[in-house]
Amino acid sequence: MSAAQEGTFAALRAQLQDAAAAFADGPGALEGILLGIVDDVDRAVRExxxxxxxxxxxxxxxxxxxxxxxxxxxxxxxxxxxxxxxxxxxxxxxxxxxxxxxxxxxxxxxxxxxxxxxxxxxxxxxxxxxxxxxxxxxxxxxxxxxxxxxxxxxxxxxxxxxxxxxxxxxxxxxxxxxxxxxxxxxxxxxxxxxxxxxxxxxxxxxxxxxxxxxxxxxxxxxxxxxxxxxxxxxxxxxxxxxxxxxxxxxxxxxxxxxxxxxxxxxxxxxxxxxxxxxxxxxxxxxxxxxxxxxxxxxxxxxxxxxxxxIAPRTATTWQHGLxxxxxxxxxxxxxxxxxxxxxxxxxxxxxxxxxxxxxxxxxxxxxxKKKARTAKSGPAAADPAVPASDRLTGFLQRPPVLDRLDEAELLGWSVEIVRAARRNGYLASTADAIAVFETSILLAGMRDRAKPTPYDFQDAAVTCIEKDAVPGRRDVRRLVEIMMGGDRVGQVGYDALPPLARDVHDRLAPLGLKLQQRGVRRALLDITSRPELEKCSDLLWMLRYLMPHGAARPIMGERRLGERPIQESWDLALGTHQRALIELGYEGVSVEQVLEQRLRRTAYGPQATTAVVLEAVEDATLHLRGRRLADELGTRALDVLATERSVDGAPEVLRRVRRLLAYYRTSEPVLPPWIESFVKTGYAHYCTLLPTAFTDEDATVRQVAAMLGFLFSMEGLALSLGCDRTQLELAVAQSHPEESAKTALLWAAQTQLGGLSRAELRARCDALLGNSMVVPAYPRYLSGFLHALEPVPALADFVVEAVSNAFARLPDPVLLPWLPTLIGTLRAGGAELAPLLIREAGRIFPARLEALDSWVPPWRVQPDPGAVRSGWRGSAGRGVPLLASHPATCDAMARLLGCDGGWEAAEPGPRGAALVHAHPGTATALGALLARP
Incomplete structure (x- = not known):
């Protein structure tokens, strides 16, 4: 160190050495720290x-x-x-x-x-x-x-x-x-x-x-x-x-x-x-x-x-913005x-x-407010080439500056905070303003300050105004912060936005709203009278999908497959969520491109399931309207389905495939190839997993019911594409569940396939109610029957019958403890299927209370074979004149059934009656069927 360098802070060094010797009882670590600080300052000043x-x-x-x-x-x-x-x-x-x-x-x-x-x-x-x-x-x-x-x-x-x-x-x-x-x-x-x-x-x-x-x-x-x-x-x-x-x-x-x-x-x-x-x-x-x-x-x-x-940067691509x-x-x-x-x-x-x-x-x-004057360029102003003199010694020895109390400023603060407190529900008065003024000065004095700081004033306001309760949304401390300037929020101007954000504002310009401002703006879209607003609606639904909750929130209107919007109402807060909109601009140059990238990333992610990919297919169809991306993601769903070995997503897969099929059948001339392959592959896939799912403890009743729902509802399309129904029959025959709910579900599947008649199913339920050892588990059987309405909705009347028989036959000491379990099971396991059950019960039971005493359940009505046979006799001759009067209809039906032959001359006597007499069993069964409500 040169002599000049030693002389700059020589006095300060001497004072710090003396202080270190006095406080640390001799030179040591403290002296090294204090003198090192002076060396750091000297080194930086002389640079x-x-x-x-x-x-x-x-x-x-x-x-x-x-x-x-x-x-x-x-x-x-x-x-x-x-x-x-x-x-x-x-x-x-x-x-x-x-x-x-x-x-x-x-x-x-x-x-x-x-x-x-x-x-x-x-x-x-x-x-x-x-x-x-x-x-x-x-x-x-x-x-x-x-x-x-x-x-x-x-x-x-x-x-x-x-x-x-x-x-x-x-x-x-x-x-x-x-x-x-x-x-x-x-x-x-x-x-x-x-x-x-x-x-x-x-x-x-x-x-x-x-x-x-x-x-x-x-x-x-x-x-x-x-x-x-x-x-x-x-x-x-x-x-x-x-x-x-x-x-x-x-x-x-x-x-x-x-x-x-x-x-x-x-x-x-x-x-x-x-x-x-x-x-x-x-x-x-x-x-x-x-x-x-x-x-x-x-x-x-x-x-x-x-x-x-300097190490090289990684290959990560960075986007920059404000x-x-x-x-x-x-x-x-x-x-x-x-x-x-x-x-x-x-x-x-x-x-x-x-x-x-x-x-x-x-x-x-x-x-x-106005343009600031900037400095002119030119040679540097007089700037001494020699190091600055020691200013630290004087600063450290200078006593604190005792600023004069600005009474006008403090009084203005006190009045303003009382006014703000009253607006926010506090019972503040002029006395509180005086108290805040005096307490601020008192607190500053206790803290050795000649002038109260904003923090002293804040403490005084809390002490004098807030007391023990906060009547409004803001406390006094927050009110002081707002009064001192508030939480100022910045805004990125239109010209500084990325291309995507500017494109969003341009495309939403027909709404006539100041969307760059913070706060919520209400947008009303009457698309019927202004068709050009439909493009704004499309963009808003994409923003709702991509941006955080609250940025674009629909109040009225929804978007479904195959439907066109008529009127919509939106709450928009794009200015409040400007950061999220800007970060969308880092991902692409248009909202459509970002949405397509997000959907692909979701569908091809390592954790993607069949249900997740089908959701991406639906979102692509819903928002992008084109078939290209939907077909690509549909093929991806087919690949994922073929590799899955669990049935966790079966309910979601069933729901989305049904919705997509309904959409394609009504809006497309033919089904896309990927969904035909999906149905065909899914039919074989779920047939293979069905026996295991019935016995797997991790597979829920809802998941197994969804598998059966896929198999039964897609059966017609799958068989037309070359699937074999025998595979389904073998899968059901190989299923041997132990759980009560799954057992009832299996019975429903056997009834649908024709392996179990209604009479046999009714007899099994009667046997369950007649066995006192099984009665406590009967609610779980009912839960299985309720889930069976997903694959076999025709069993709705039988489920009503099963529940009614339980209430009719079980005594109160058994029924009352059993009832909470039944309600909890039905609510937890089949809440979405309860409306179907309620509608069926409303159709079967009488609508008026007085009719209940004489009402007989339809499952207890026994048809009279003699009445049926006599009824056929009375109307036996009506069929032949009807066919003869409409020969074209008869010929069309004959061709449809593959019948050959022509018309013959009518013989005397009603041949229909002779046919009924020749086959009384068929006539009796047909009559019983027609007698059902």
Whole structure:
């Protein structure tokens, strides 16, 4: 170290040596830490390339940055921000701050698949030093802005914890969880991560500073003192704080490695740019966090070692864009106190008015009242070539500045918070305003403050107004945050949106709504009178499928296969969910393309089942309307079905195949080849699995019933395609269930196939009711019969009969304990089939109560064979004249039945009567059938 270097902070070094000897009882570790901090500051101050340390979202840093840029007018600004985000910064002028620059990747290569999607965000507010640097560089001719921090790809390469970001905890956790979702699960990148990583140090600072959290400590002891300081004092104090926190940080090897690698990366990039451009380091400004400004790596400085090799990026394709941010989202992501960013914005606006420093603002910046004047390019202003003198000693020895109490400001706050409290249901009065005013001053005095801070005022308002209850949706603490500026939410302008998002707004323009604004907008679509709105309806249904719940919510109207919309009503909140819409733009250039990619990804995923693929087929048909993708995904469903060995998805497969078949039969001239193959393959597939499913304990009754429903309902089409019914009969014959519900289901299947008559099925049920050992299990048999209505709906009358017989025959001591089990079983196992059962019961039972006494159940009515036979005799001669009077109908029926022969002359006497007399058994059975209601 040269003599000049030793002389700059010689007095401060001597004082720190004496302090270390006094407090530590002799030189040692404390002396090394204190003197090392001074060495870090001295090293950074003497660097030829000026280092400007900042703290993220600090009004003091932003004000010092604006002042320094106008004084120095650097030609190159190096900024600590991911280097791959540079192309997006010019789009900030089309946005309303705060917004965040985002790097996003859905398809990852070189990273674990479970990390997907990858997201890195860097939030930017107007009260931040980095925005001042960006605005100056972009709007000043001849100035170059160079981002030198690691790329988004390296963020995940170096820090595996990026896949699982830690959630903030403790007193700094914000309450606005809904706005915190604006950043999602993204990894945050910030300039100026200036917070103690030594928990005991932070606790010590909070306790002796008489504050509740770190944001309040920073506001009181750093933000306010540095607000009016000169450039050299500001820079040395920030370097001192950064070095202190760095040297007292716990020795986490992973965290230390990442921090040092970032510093090596940035200095390597800056030296590369200086060598390539030939720029004088004196004409440059390096903006970085104070924590990284006080660096001790060998690569530090323009004369540092070139020993760091930057690893290549992975093959992951990154998409970049701007997403809306908010004060609450920034506080949640970076562990700041609730309301601290809003208070910082208020302090920034007040400092600008007080100091008359003209901040930089991008030309045409959304939300700006007027265009800010930018600095002219040219040679740098007078900037001393020699190092700045020691300003730390004077700053550290200076007593706290006792600001005069701004009574008008505090009184205005007190009146405004009482007014806001009354609007939100609190019984506040003028006395409460006076109490808040006096309590704020009292709390500031107890905390050794001459002037109450916004945090003192917040505590006073809670104490004097909230008392013991919160009558409304917001508590007093939240009302103070809103009064201090609220949770300002940014917006990405139309020109800065990706092509997909702009296309969405263009296609929804016929609705005549301001969809870029936050909040819910009601859209009414009368498609009958305005057919052009049908395209808007199609787009809205696709957005409902792709975006989070609430972005596009239908109030009236639905979309079904084969139906066209008539009138619809929607609640749209695209402005509130702007981040989700922007991220859709990372996946494609149109909504249709993104939807097709999502459906393919779902259908071809490793966990895709037949039901999932059929759902994708239905969604493709419903939203994209074309046959190309639906046929492709249908073929995929056929392949997945052939490899499945379980019946878990059988109910969903049955429901979707029925729906698709109904749609194709009504809207297409022929069935698609894939669905014919699906029915044929499914018939053989479920016949093979049926015996195993009946005995498998993991297979539920509903799943087995769905298999039978597929086999019975698709039987006609399957047989026409070449399937053999014998396969189904053998599968049923080989099934031997042990569970009661499955046994009843098997009986129903045998009845449908003709292997079991109604009389035999009725006899088996009667035997169950007559066996006292089986009666407790009878509800499970009824559950099986209820599920049997899916494959055999014709059994609805028999199920009504079975339930009625149970209520009629069982005594109350048996029926009453048995009844809750029956109701629970029917509700849990067949709620969707209950309406069919209720309709059948309403058809069978009398409609009026007085008719119930004389009512006889139809299953107890026995037909009289003699009456049937006499009835046939009375009408025997009517058939021949009827056939003779309509010969064409008779000929058509004969050809259909394959009968040969012609008409003969009618013989005397009714031949029909003779036929009935010749076959009395057939006549009796036919009469009984016709006598049924």
């Amino acid at each position: 030829p390339l000026e280092i400007f340390p900042v703290c993220h979202h600090s009004p003091a840093s932003a004000l010092a940055m604006a002042r320094r840029l106008r004084e120095k007018q650097p030609k190159v600004v190096y900024l600590e921000l991911c280097e791959d985000m540079a192309p997006l910064l010019t789009e900030l002028r089309n946005c309303r701050l705060p917004v965040a620059v985002q790097a996003f990747a859905t398809e990852v290569e070189g990273f674990p698949a479970e990390w997907s999607p990858l997201s890195v965000v860097a939030p930017i507010t107007e009260a931040s030093a980095e925005y001042q640097a960006i605005a100056y560089a972009l709007d000043t001719p001849g100035v170059e802005l160079v981002l030198v921090d690691r790329s988004s790809d390296h963020v995940y390469q170096w820090d595996a914890r990026g896949a699982e970001p830690a959630e903030p905890s403790g007193p700094d956790t914000p309450a606005a969880e809904d706005e915190a979702a604006l950043h999602g699960e993204a990894v945050g990148v910030e300039i100026g991560d200036l917070r103690p990583r030594f928990a005991e140090l932070e606790e010590h600072l909070l306790r002796h500073g008489r504050v509740r959290h770190w944001s309040e400590w920073w506001h009181q002891y750093v933000e306010l003192p540095l607000g009016d300081s000169d450039h050299d004092t500001y820079r040395q104090v920030m370097l001192l704080i950064g070095s202190l926190f760095r040297r007292l940080a716990p020795g986490d090897p992973g965290r230390v490695r990442v921090d040092e690698d970032r510093e090596r990366y940035m200095w390597t990039r800056m030296r590369e740019h200086l060598a390539a451009s030939g720029t004088d380091p004196a004409d440059c400004l390096y903006v970085c966090g104070a924590f990284h400004a006080a660096s001790r790596v060998a690569e530090f400085g323009v004369d540092g070692a070139d020993t760091f090799e 997403i809306p941010s908010s004060h609450a989202a920034i506080e949640a992501q970076f562990g700041l106190a609730a309301g601290s960013v809003s208070i910082a914005a208020t302090v920034w606006a007040k400092n600008v008015r007080r100091t008359r420093v003209e901040p930089f603002r991008l030309a045409g910046q959304a939300g700006a």
